[in-house]
Amino acid sequence: MPQVFEFRLPDLGEGLTEAEIVRWLVEVGEVVAIDQPVVEVETAKAMVEVPCPYGGVVTARFGEEGTELPVGAPLLTVAVGSEDPSGRTAESGSGTGAAEAESSGSGNVLVGYGTGAPPVRRRRVRPEGLVAPATAATPATAPAPAAPPAFVPAVPVTPVAAAPVAAATVPEEARGPVAVVSPLVRKLARQHDLDLRQLAGSGPAGLILRADVESAIRSGATAPQKAEEPSRTSGERVPLRGVRGAVADKLARSRREIPDATCWVDADATELMAARAAMNGDGGPGAGPKVSVLALLARICTAALARYPELNSTVDQEAREIVRLSGVHLGFAAQTERGLVVPVVRDAQARNTESIGAEITRLTEAARTGTLKPAELTGGTFTLNNYGVFGVDGSTPIINHPEAAMLGVGRIVPKPWVHEGELAVRRVVQLSLTFDHRVCDGGTAGGFLRYVADCVEQPALLLRML
Template identity: 55%
Template sequence: MNDQVFLLPDLGEGLTEADILEWRVTVGDTVHIDQIIAEVETAKAAVEVPVPFEGTVIELHGAAGDTLKVGTPLVTIRGTHTAPAGQAPAGHEQYREEERAGSGNVLIGYGTGFDAPRRRRRVPTTHRPPATPEAHTPPDTARSTSSTNVPPSAPRVISPLVRNLALSRGIDLSALTGTGSGGIIVRADVENPAKVTGLTVPVPAAPAPGPGRFHLERIPLKGLRKAVADKLSTSRREIPDATTWVDVDATELLRAREAVNRGLPPEDQVSLLAVVARLTIAALSRYPELNASVDIERGEIIRHGQVNLGVAAQTPRGLVVPVIDHADTMTAVELTRVVRDTVETAREGKLPPARLTGGTFTLNNYGVFGVDGSTPIINHPEAAILGIGRIVDRPWVLDGALTVRKLTQVSLSFDHRVCDGGAAGGFLRLFADYLENPVAALGRL
């Protein structure tokens, strides 16, 4: 007999740990080389993990919800077959190439050398409300038992948010048919179960009036939330930022978009966000000092040769900023398609880590939350972030007369090391002029 311990592999992009979302195998199962054995969640994405061994599973080194460090045991396989000689190094190099290319094929099952294995367990929250009888056992309860296995017939759920949402609504996940890729149960399936299964969802009782609806909870700062916290803390600690803002009449912007779409087929209709992104890039071409970063170790300001545009997106896992590489080479039609597909993939938690790094400038549309203004935190190590609020009808003086126009507020947070207020204000004013008069930007689109 030959027992092989498979360590949690290198997930790339500097990621050092992952949470186990779901086991695809149980003790006693026979597995083959490159079979998917588990899904794990890193600080940036949900990732399927294949195994490089063949044989029988004799131990799973963690339960759903546990956090494992890269390089610590994940599963032990008993058998005599492993990946052919040379396949592991070749596969690892293939992974590296695919990671750099952003192919999405981010794991082939082979890791690199790391420090001694260490296991960290999730700290359960307190005062959790009782589950309804028909709901599945909540994740914390499941982790308190001795079993580390998930039966093969378990519902295909990746997101803890989806599990908690089903629990709060008293929905039996095993009765749902997932509409996500590969039959995964997604948030929409829980929010609209009748569309998939005809389930009747009980309407939760209204909370009792008055005080007493708060209870103490301790929520582990881990995964994506921890990654966001670390990056924002680094930004505040290292970047001497300043923010400037201006009110903008976006009436002509909306009319221009309508005019553009009248001349396009339905499949090529441009989104407002894509038009704003194109105008952002046009303004950046006049103020390239904002498309930059600071190399502290070398004492240099780096002005990038292309615009890799980050687009802030709220997802069930939290805030992520997927990056559109070489956005300056794309038309508004192309940007619409790429932004739409990228944000949808990010919301499903399927973007590879390489797609969430390498940005040179970030656009944040916080208007979707119904707010007018913000002082957004710069996405370190970038030098600036541009935000746009909701567009609403408001009184405005135009040509000396009071009228009602479509107004929005735009704001720019910038790194004061890369430029002074004059350049930042000049960029923001030019961008605002482009929003108010898109025709003026045609020469730079």
């Protein structure tokens, strides 16, 4: 007799509590192997393919593409020990069936489940074949788990396709003044000043679902507006979630907590561009990878931070201390279809220009394809922002919290410039430094920026640091 196991959205690490379904990788009725990726989700950090720890036949999927689920919510159910259409027996491991699934891990290493981790709570059903009607409830007499799960309660959702799913009553947390179990539903209602007590839920036992809140928002059932105020319910609404939502939260926090200031300077980048051309040569025999302007500027930043370590720091507000960091983990801003991300080059102070350039190239490609790992987007200590690629000269960027400074680089363009006492056309760039005024004063910030500008104008200065 096959057993049906429920696979829930695992803990994806980095303190992430929710993820959005981007693309399903399996269909209902399809046979999956242990640790086979079954769904692609987007977190506030990156795109992640989630492997399933069970092997068997997929009997249900939960959530349409674009649905946002909290950690612990059901993703799909898998019938272990059943036969697929080709007559093969679907098993959960290399053993003989479901019994082994209860006692052994899958071997995957995603945070929150896998080998060495306690198994998630599973429910057994008695499917009649594989065509039992799908419901979203569990008998009230179902035994309680031996220990409470380590994640938030699952959100009752409707399967994408009909398949045998165990029944579940509305959890105890949903009973009370407001029948809501999902923290996402409560958050959405708060954002739109919506009183949940005024809504009638369409879920089991009157449970208020996300669809109920979204419907109320569309119909204008939010807090009443003053007659003289223009209506704000029209126009396009873009949800602040995923990468865009995480960036919005971080930037808002930076503005609230960091007393920032900005200084800038124009620099003659003619010699830097000439040095880059000489380093790249003509691409003949023996020529290495092309050195980018961003790689050169990143190397200049590490040299400047060695002279001005105050800017490679963070502020511990609770302890009221400035923490100066030994390693330079250099972030660089990268614009993608999913929004702005800041990949991090680890231990940039120990790399030469070529090594930094190779890592920037790798991380940029991963950002474009959405395959950056969460660890590659966190832990930065200083950020380099090349907004010149957008055709602009200057900017006053917001510091990437909890860092202490960001160097901005404008476009490099020919301009009239006094060179060696004569007017000439030179390649000029505007450099700006936004810094946390708590970690240093303007003299230190100005010294850092002037050193960067001097290295841009006279690349030979870097020879002492290479």
